[in-house]
């Protein structure tokens with residue numbers, strides 16, 4: 613059983629050091645599951661660090677447990693560890709090259725809920741039915757009999773809340789709710805989390821949201837919606853494109869919209885090919901968002917997925933719209 617493989621991988625690491633990493637530009641589940649796992653492992657005597665967890669959006673900083681974080685360590689950092697944990701990463705290319713190096717050097721384990729994930733290392737646990745990597749970490753702790761410290765519980769709560777869309781997406785299962793309950797039992801504070809995650813938008817982000825809304829275009833009788841942000845938009849707002857992932861969610865929430873394409877120019881973080889155009893895809897039942905992103909080497913979940921296309925933005929937009937139309941709206945409605 614894959615979960616047991618993870619337990620067996622971790623048990624001999626007491627007194628040793630483990631580095632936990634996730635995909636570049638971490639979101640709530642990525643950061644929350646890494647911090648949560650590290651907090652749990654520290655409590656059982658594994659020297660677990662969250663490595664290269666950056667950039668972290670403002671809304672997630674309250675979860676940070678400073679003693680767990682190692683951001684931009686020296687290049688030979690993998691030599692300082694005995695093992696690597698990769699969480700919530702989806703596809704290998706989403707792992708930052710500075711972290712990919714460690715996967716070549718260290719025995720590795722994977723915890724992921726992306727169906728598109730192949731996993732890294734000898735102990736691989738992938739459960740596409742799980743709402744979030746955070747939920748899986750809670751289940752891991754329960755099966756192994758490990759206590760979840762309060763800070764870890766808060767991080768895991770945030771992971772589950774963000775990946776279930778505040779318990780509103782189809783992945784809001786009994787297992788997700790039970791894991792969330794366990795987090796609250798261990799000291800997670802839902803009100804504080806909500807205030808930080810959802811009720812403290814910076815002005816820069818507000819400016820970006822306004823632009824996204826101004827630029828919404830409805831196609832195919834309003835069943836397909838698109839909008840976009842350029843690199844200049846991010847620069848003017850003083851915000852890293854890493855926070856952009858959720859900015860397009862408004863598109864899908866419009867009445868009648870079945871699929872939404874939100875495109876934005878990557879600002880070119882370290883180690884990342886500059887100027888790619890990220891496409892964030894959101895769908896409603898029955899459209900499978902990964903059907904589109906898989907065409908372009910991306911991945912994700914049934915209703916929320918992403919991929920990257922070549923610039924310029926306008927050409928990328930035409931390409932994504934053509935693919936969405938072909939996949940989901942081949943004929944205009946009679």
Ligand SMILES: [Mn+2]
Nearest residue numbers: 641700744745
């Ligand atoms: Mn996730």
